[in-house]
Amino acid sequence: MAIRTYTARELVVDARRVFAGGGLVVSDSGEVLEVLDSAGVVKRRAEGEVVDLGEGVLAPGWVNAHAHLELTGLEGSVPRGEDFSDWIKGLLGARAGQRDADFDAAVRAGAARLLRGGTTTVGDVDSTGAALRVLADHPLRAVVLREALDVGDAARRAEVMASLREPPAPGPSLSVGVSPHAGYTVSDALLAELSVTFGGSEQPLQIHWNETSEEAEWERGRPSSFDGLVMPNPARPTLERLDAAGLLRRPVSLVHANHPGEGDARLLRERGAVIVHCPGAHSWFQRPEFDVEGWWTEGVEVAIGTDSLAGNDALDMAHELALFRQAHPGASPERVFDMATRAGARALGLQGRVGELSVGAFADMALHHAQGAALEAITNGASQVSTLWVSGKELSLDPGCVQ
16 A cells, blocks of 8 residues: 545544535555545645545544344344343344354454445454354454453353463454453452453453343342343342443443443543443344433443344344434434444544544545535435555455455
């Protein structure tokens, strides 16, 4: 690669900075060297080869803050059930017949879908090792969040920690984090070991938290359909347990967060946590309206994820944004765009590097074709992504070339 200047009808640096006729100077290593805020500045300051993208809108690629790509192969095979415990049982049954090759193929297929929808970075929860195996040399930028759960079983806990202590294979666009699965599957003993190993680390952490009313009832020690399916209630709220273990620290994200308790938002704001909402999964499970305004009012950031095809109809961030805007018509396109870019970057510990096209960020870019105001069109499903770049490298979006 050589230094290049990209120019388009509109340049979206982030939700606050949209420039007509602007351009980006991208280094030979794939980072943004300079933002050019008008056609006149482009003429004066362009460096290297000038790549004119015509009438397109050049924007940061989507940051999908939560996915389970290893479950892509289970699309349509897990019934919703009467309650969430039914879905869990169905998922465990469907997974039981899968082998390593199946999970690897699922990650490749899921990653291809994300790229075609304009995603350039994903936070992927990995319970099988498939994401580490596949994404180490994949063009999609990935934060692989290695899953940890023991359901109170000491032997399983030792196995999990031994695996987590093994250094993962490096990859040019791969970094790692940890995902203590959920309050109902992670014992205090495992949290203590995770604290010793990762509490002082800068690796991102991600936890499923209070996704359902069943989980909220379990957490509060009340009878629920979780009884007999998960570990006994430890008699303390999940957030209190995580905080006591030193695991509510930046960067940390909590996925779903549909049933917070009193004082939870204040604690999460103080700890700098990011909530990850998955509109497609929320709709698929027919859940009540997500209280995004409540989180925003409390000063807690909210990012967007796709979750998995075991509980969603698509792996497409543009689809997630369109669903979100339908459910929350009062949210501005600027705020929604930020949820799918910079908020996701902060959730994954990549702030300033992905989700924006500012100086020093990776040139992870998507070319949208849209009419009218850029952010309005590309957050309501009215645009089409034709080209994608990760670290300034152009990718083919042909399905056979990105799996």
